[in-house]
Amino acid sequence: MWAVITTQSILAVSLVVVIVLLLLQSRRLRRREAELQVVSEALLDREQLATLGRMMAGIAHELNTPLGAVRCSVGTRQKAVAMIDEAVSSLAGQSSVPADEVAEFLTRVNRALRALHGTDPVLHEALTRSDQLIRELRLAGRGQEDEPQPIDVNALVEGTLLLAQHELRDSVTVNLELGDLQPVPGWPGPLGQVLLNLVLNARQAAGEQATITIATEMSGSEVVVRVSDDGPGLPAGASERLFKPGFTTKSSHEGTGLGLFISRRILQRHQGRISAVNRPAGGAEFTVVLPTVRSDAGCVDC
Amino acid sequence: MNATNGKYAENEVRLVLVDDEPMVLDTLRSFLELETDYNIESFTDPEAAIAFGRDNEVDLVVSDFLMPGINGIALLGAYAESNPHAPRVLLTGYADKASAIKAINEVGLFQYLEKPWDNDQLLVVFRNALDRRFLVKALQDKIAEIDRAQGKLSGLQDDILRTFI
Numbered sequence: 001m002w003a004v005i006t007t008q009s010i011l012a013v014s015l016v017v018v019i020v021l022l023l024l025q026s027r028r029l030r031r032r033e034a035e036l037q038v039v040s041e042a043l044l045d046r047e048q049l050a051t052l053g054r055m056m057a058g059i060a061h062e063l064n065t066p067l068g069a070v071r072c073s074v075g076t077r078q079k080a081v082a083m084i085d086e087a088v089s090s091l092a093g094q095s096s097v098p099a100d101e102v103a104e105f106l107t108r109v110n111r112a113l114r115a116l117h118g119t120d121p122v123l124h125e126a127l128t129r130s131d132q133l134i135r136e137l138r139l140a141g142r143g144q145e146d147e148p149q150p151i152d153v154n155a156l157v158e159g160t161l162l163l164a165q166h167e168l169r170d171s172v173t174v175n176l177e178l179g180d181l182q183p184v185p186g187w188p189g190p191l192g193q194v195l196l197n198l199v200l201n202a203r204q205a206a207g208e209q210a211t212i213t214i215a216t217e218m219s220g221s222e223v224v225v226r227v228s229d230d231g232p233g234l235p236a237g238a239s240e241r242l243f244k245p246g247f248t249t250k251s252s253h254e255g256t257g258l259g260l261f262i263s264r265r266i267l268q269r270h271q272g273r274i275s276a277v278n279r280p281a282g283g284a285e286f287t288v289v290l291p292t293v294r295s296d297a298g299c300v301d302c
Numbered sequence: 303m304n305a306t307n308g309k310y311a312e313n314e315v316r317l318v319l320v321d322d323e324p325m326v327l328d329t330l331r332s333f334l335e336l337e338t339d340y341n342i343e344s345f346t347d348p349e350a351a352i353a354f355g356r357d358n359e360v361d362l363v364v365s366d367f368l369m370p371g372i373n374g375i376a377l378l379g380a381y382a383e384s385n386p387h388a389p390r391v392l393l394t395g396y397a398d399k400a401s402a403i404k405a406i407n408e409v410g411l412f413q414y415l416e417k418p419w420d421n422d423q424l425l426v427v428f429r430n431a432l433d434r435r436f437l438v439k440a441l442q443d444k445i446a447e448i449d450r451a452q453g454k455l456s457g458l459q460d461d462i463l464r465t466f467i
Contacts, residue, residue, distance in 0.1 A: 064395045068418030069329045075421040076333040083336070111336060118332035125325055171370060 047262055051193055054200070058166035059137050066126035073119035073126075080112035087112075136162050139188045148270075148294065150183035151191060153223050157214055160195040164203075172203055172210045179217035182292045186270045191290075194263040194274075198227040198286050201259065205284060206231030221292050222272075228285035233278040242276055271295060310436040312339035316359065317428070319344040320351040320377060321366035321393070326417075330364075333421055334428075348372040355384040361435050362428060367394035378409040387438055389431035391415060393424075 087108040091097055097105075136159040161174060168174060184191075195214075202212045206229040215226045234242065243264040260274075267274050272290040279285050317340045321327050327344040334340055343360075345351035348369050355363065363381045367374040378390040389412035406414070412434070413427045 061395065064417060065323055065325060068395070069325045071418050072329045072333055072421055076329075076336055079421075080336055115332050115336035118328065118335070122325055122328045122332065129325075173370075 044262060044265075047259065051196065051259075054167075055137065055163050055196065058163045059133055061166040062133055062162070063130060066129045069122050069126040073122050076115050076119050080115040083112040084109055133162065139192065146187070148185040148187060151186050151188050153181050153184055153191075153225060153290065154178045154216055156188060156192050157195060157216065157225070160192050160199060161214075163192075164196055164199050167200060168203060168212075171208045172206075172212060175211065175213040177213065177215040179215075181216055181218060181223050182221075184223050184270070184290045184292055185294050186290070187266075190266040191270065194266050194288065195225070195227070197259045197263050198288070201286075202227055202229035202231065202284070205229055219289070223290045223292060225288040225290070226285055227288075228279055228283055230281075230283040233282060234276060234284050243274065309433060309440075313341065315340045315361045315432060317342050318351060318354065318360050318363045318381075318388075320346075320348055320364070320369070320374070322346050322348075322369040323366070326366065333424075337421075337425060338428075348374075348377045352377060352380045352384075355381050360385045360388045362391070362431050363388050364391040364393050364428075367392055375404065375409060378411065382409050387435060387442075389413075389435055391427060391431060393417060393419065 087105050091101070091105055139159065157176070157178065161168070161176075199212060199214070203210055206212070211230045213226070213228045215228075217224050243260050264274050267288060267290070270290055271294055272288060274286065274288050276284060276286045315338075317334070319327055319330055319342060321330075321344075324346055327346065331342055331344060334342055343354060343358075345354065348365075348371060351363075351365070352372070354360075360381070363378065363385065365374040365377045369377075374392050374394060378392065381388060381390055390409055391413050392411055393415045395417035412431045415424060415427060
């Protein structure tokens, strides 16, 4: 009897000890998991900040031209107005003006008027372009906190190129093959970040003389975006690891290896997907697929 | 405005402007047409600008740095060959001093100007460049004149020698 009780007690105590140990371990694991989550969020924030920083540098560079044009044109207009003032006051108070002075007056006024007319369209275009850049930047800054909104993917591609222009204009050729698309429900800021990331990756992989092709089309009820380049293509066996954190073919100062990982996460949130292959003609091709209708089930695996 | 400045007539000056941004060219043209009588040739396509330089005499060439296909340094290099006496000015928003130094060394840059530029400063640079260009031109004309005179003189000398010997 005592022997049975003792055995049962030992078993019960052992069980309690095992349960306590398991609980402790699971708490430790949860703590580690929370810590990892914090670190991974911090890394993602850093990558997102880096992308935003690049966009900002692009915007600053692109604004420089219209702002310079405005500054120079305003200076020209001030001089033109001063020239007209001067011409008018040179004639003021004279009851009769000799013909040669009238001719000189007209020459000066005409010259000034030509400058005023010449700078007018420049100012108009500079302001329109600045306005467009600021609008793209505001769109890029939008987060995922709002409800999804209908996105014109072709317009997003063009806006992305505007933001990337700073890094592309040197000698890169960009071919656009944009098909008719239905709107995609989503978040333009993050989706633009995915496109910017793919375009800049293509530029970095294919070098200064790169040719980048961006093609869009409908496939059933999905929008398909293909970004391809004529670079060396993906390293053998890379397509497995491509979208995992830390994968990069760039040196440490060029990339964190998180761009494609984040892109995949953003696309999961859009209920979309991303894949990459090497083109038979050479170079890499990334394909983004986005549904035009969101399923109620929400996003899978995000 | 002033048709002559004592050294050269502005309406004899041929100025080439190159920038892939039409906005920049239009802005510069309006300003220069108000302030000067230069003959302005502007190009958004650097290849077309280089071709123009091969077929025409140019007094001053001003180029952007970052352009598709050919950059400003290569373009100014082509002008250094086709129009060696035309001063070369790089006008760029690419605030990269290293590129400017490279350009100065490679293509003998007269001046490096950053965008956005100051109108008055730009005009001072252009006028200084043209002063130098026409001073060199005057010097070359004089040297050619002296060469011709010397040729004539030595011809005369030959004649004299032939007459007496």
